[in-house]
Amino acid sequence: MNTIEKQKLSVLIITLNEELHIKSLLEDIDFADEIIVVDSFSTDQTVPIIESFTNVRLIRNQFLNYTSQRNFALDQARNSWILFIDADERLTPDLKTEIISTINSNSPASAYLIYRTFMFKNMKLRFSGWQTDKIFRLFNKTKCRYTEDxxxxxxxxxxxxxxxxxxxxxxxxxxxxxxYKKKMHQYGLLKANEKLKKGQKSSLLLMIFHPVYTFLYQFLIRLGFLDGLKGVTICYLNAYSIFIRYKELQKITASSRI
Structure with missing residues (x-):
């Protein structure tokens, strides 16, 4: 009688100063066959917390950008099936069951998108563009890779x-x-350097109108106003990240001419 071999799952996490979240996450993913945390030299209590979990492999690697860090983590995993999860994300019991069932099924898919419920502190954000948020988190690494651009x-x-x-x-x-503002600022800086590599330029019009458009689109079209003050805050900070993108790109471009 032939038996189907149980698929093993590697859970990958990249961290930098995640002492607020990492303990709860590591307790939440004890169903994994392998857990790897790639840390960007945290200066808080993230590393001591990780080291207290004997089932977790900690690797320190200098952070260049999110793509390179994720691909580095992928290369460390022993198993083909990967669950890539951020420190501020949590799995429900039903999602855990579905993940294990999925990788051991006959599904032909190479990768799976997972919808996310965005929490504003401890309250659910229902609109503001996050109502349809989904992201690749579960995939077979033999058929998937993060693009370098x-x-x-x-x-x-x-x-x-x-x-x-x-x-x-x-x-x-x-x-x-x-x-959150600090996070949006960091995203803006990385996006500026990404655009620079692609030969794109900033302008005063882009610096003004793209953030304004982003705010109005998320607040009005994506119904952020229904989230009340939470919606105003999130839509503003997302627009702020766009502003930082063009401001930094303009600064980098100007300095390169000197």
Whole structure:
């Protein structure tokens, strides 16, 4: 009698100063066959917390950008099936069950998108553009790789079919205004350097109108106003990241001419 070999799962996490989230996440993913954390030399208590988990392999690697860090982590995994998860994300029991069931099924898909529920502190954000947020988190690394032309908001190149899981991730991205603003600022800087590599330029018009368009689109078209003050905050900070992108790109371009 032939038996199907159980598929093993590697869970990958990249971290930098994630002491607020990492303990809860590592406790949440004890069902994995392998857990690897690639840390960018955290200066808080992230590393000691990780080291307290004997089932977790910690690797320190200098952060260049999100794409290179994720691809580095992929290369460390022993198993083909990968669950890539951020420190501020959590799995529901139903999602855990679905993940294990999926990788051991006869599904032909090479990668799976997972919808996320965005949490504003401890409250669910229902609109503001996040209501349809989905991201690649589960995939077979033999058929997938992050494209090198992006530094942030990484793009997974998939060879084969793509499917979507039914259950959602819980995304605790917004813990406070200053922390989220710092994150949006970092995204803006990385996007500026990404555009520079592609030969794109900034302008005063782009610096003004693209952020304004982003805010109005998310606040009005994507119904951010229905989230009240939370919607105003998120839509503003997302627009702020766009502004930083063009401001930094203009600064880099000007300095290169000197």
């Amino acid at each position: 992006r530094m942030v908001h990484e793009k997974l190149i998939v060879e084969g079919e793509i499917s979507i899981l039914k259950n959602k991730l819980i995304h605790f991205s917004y813990s406070g205004y200053e922390d």
